[in-house]
Amino acid sequence: MVETLALIGTGMIGGSIGLACKKAGHVKRIIGYDTNPESLEASKALGICDSIEYKLEDAIKEADLVVFSMPVQAIAEEILRAAKCAKEGAIFTDTGSTKAEICSLVKEKLLGMAPVYVPAHPIAGSEKNGPTAASEVLFKGKLTILCPFENTPAWALDKVASFWQAMGARIEKLSPEEHDKIFAFTSHLPHLIAYALAGLLEPRHAPFTAGGFRDTTRVAGSDPALWTEIFKANKGPLLEALKGFQEGLHKIESSLKSNDFNALQGILTKAQQFRRKVQ
Numbered sequence: 578m579v580e581t582l583a584l585i586g587t588g589m590i591g592g593s594i595g596l597a598c599k600k601a602g603h604v605k606r607i608i609g610y611d612t613n614p615e616s617l618e619a620s621k622a623l624g625i626c627d628s629i630e631y632k633l634e635d636a637i638k639e640a641d642l643v644v645f646s647m648p649v650q651a652i653a654e655e656i657l658r659a660a661k662c663a664k665e666g667a668i669f670t671d672t673g674s675t676k677a678e679i680c681s682l683v684k685e686k687l688l689g690m691a692p693v694y695v696p697a698h699p700i701a702g703s704e705k706n707g708p709t710a711a712s713e714v715l716f717k718g719k720l721t722i723l724c725p726f727e728n729t730p731a732w733a734l735d736k737v738a739s740f741w742q743a744m745g746a747r748i749e750k751l752s753p754e755e756h757d758k759i760f761a762f763t764s765h766l767p768h769l770i771a772y773a774l775a776g777l778l779e780p781r782h783a784p785f786t787a788g789g790f791r792d793t794t795r796v797a798g799s800d801p802a803l804w805t806e807i808f809k810a811n812k813g814p815l816l817e818a819l820k821g822f823q824e825g826l827h828k829i830e831s832s833l834k835s836n837d838f839n840a841l842q843g844i845l846t847k848a849q850q851f852r853r854k855v856q
């Protein structure tokens with residue numbers, strides 16, 4: 578149970594956290610803060626937060642648990658700024674889609690400050706943004722990755738794990754580097770490919786699109802600014818994943834060019850077998 582929760586960033590993910598932990602009865606009070614007053618006020622109107630604050634310090638000072646849910650490039654900086662006014666014993670966590678850069682920036686500078694930071698990434702989301710897209714069931718049955726440091730106290734790790742579990746999430750632990758390598762393949766590359774594919778088509782093609790195009794490019798409807806920063810923060814692992822994808826495309830291309838349709842079918846069958854395992 579959390580006495581006072583501060584949501585720093587009350588967009589789609591922050592909003593979903595507010596709704597989900599209220600539904601679970603896991604928090605007594607939620608204070609919201611967002612740099613965009615419209616998002617902030619909407620989060621109050623939508624019942625995500627019990628109260629809102631227009632200054633980070635005011636939202637933080639009484640919070641036992643603070644969740645940072647803003648674009649990845651701002652997370653480390655806001656954690657360090659908030660650490661200066663955190664309550665004794667407070668725990669910080671976040672929802673950023675990349676982990677290595679945020680963790681190294683925070684780990685180095687948070688030393689000696691009061692709050693304990695437990696890095697997190699919920700593997701649940703949508704192409705929509707803002708508090709109006711928040712859902713109280715977003716995390717139900719989904720994974721949340723925690724990336725604790727070697728010296729993260731067990732009590733803080735347990736508290737953050739229980740918080741996500743109360744919202745219906747399952748927990749896995751990874752190092753920040755493992756996290757970024759894996760999600761380069763399973764999340765960042767698929768977004769990049771969806772953007773590339775959707776960007777290839779011309780307006781005259783639009784009336785002729787159907788389920789196949791919509792399914793493959795759904796995530797290209799996501800916020801370009803948010804995803805540019807995710808690609809930037811995970812550039813190395815993403816370039817590695819992209820290299821693998823280009824090699825795969827070349828294999829398909831050469832089987833087509835050389836009329837080797839057995840090889841082509843083999844490639845498609847292997848892909849189908851993997852896809853059928855992932856539901």
Ligand SMILES: NC(=O)c1ccc[n+]([C@@H]2O[C@H](COP(=O)([O-])OP(=O)(O)OC[C@H]3O[C@@H](n4cnc5c(N)ncnc54)[C@H](O)[C@@H]3O)[C@@H](O)[C@H]2O)c1
Pocket residue numbers: 585586587588589590591610611612613616646647648649651655672673674675698699700701702703704705706707708800803807
């Ligand atoms: N969208 C997804 O599917 C998804 C899934 C998992 C994790 N995430 C991660 O969750 C985080 C939030 O993403 P989202 O989808 O909720 O985006 P969003 O655009 O819906 O919400 C982000 C909110 O952060 C606010 N914000 C920006 N800078 C801020 C700052 N310095 N201080 C306080 N608020 C600030 C914005 O005004 C906005 O309301 C990102 O780090 C993203 O990588 C997103």
